[in-house]
Amino acid sequence: MADHPQTHSGRIAVVTGGGSGIGRAIAEGLAAAGALVAVLDANGNAAEETAGRIAATGRKAMAVTCDVSLWEDVAAAAREVSAGLGSADILVNNAGISPKHDGKPAPTLEMDPEEWAQVLAVNLTGAFHGVRAFGPAMAARGWGSIVNQSSVSAKRHIAFLGVHYPASKAGLIGMTKQLAGELGPSNINVNALAPGRIETPLMRGVNPEVNEAVRLDTPMRRLGTPEDVAAAALYLTSEAGHFVTGQVLDVAGGWMMS
8 A cells, every 4th residue: 555644653553353355454554654553363374464564664563363352362462562562542443254154144044143143242342342452541641543344234235144244233333323422522533434345355255246246236336445445444543534423434436325
């Protein structure tokens, strides 16, 4: 990602699920804008790769292996980030999973309850863990910015997703609005992004015909890129976007406009 004006100069940013896809693009974008970035991912090798890519540009980054569904992992990550970079100013709750079976979601009436629980644990409870671990220092300093990675699937039925995924993403929208009200007096803005179909490894787990149908149904006639989502995250976590809070920003090329 090309360098940005130093809108995040000196800020310390934490990106969960930063080892690949959208999370990697956000981490690299924040670094290019001047932030010191902690890349958290359950896949430690992927986190190290992203941090290495950032370091190769002359920016500072650290990798932390962290399963956001586990409070102990996230609390330990917060301590590690504080010791390595300092207290976080920015938190991007990006980590998420969307299990498929031979490219298809499990029907609700056949879904293993453990699969439901795991998706909610990563996608929704993981975001709570992030806010709980990194938010207190933001409140104590009187400045912070939180972005939760929701999805356009929180707003309507999408046939190629299992019920757990949109349920978790809708929960993030409710969490975002509640947190915006609660944390606003501490000068912390909280927003959600709602990407459409973005070209990531996660997206490629379904039949290519599905993605082509979405492309044709998108007014801009293309699928999104991780950099499209990163650009929106950069705005919301900058001083320029700090008075924006409690909002859900679609990054979807007009797909499913409401």
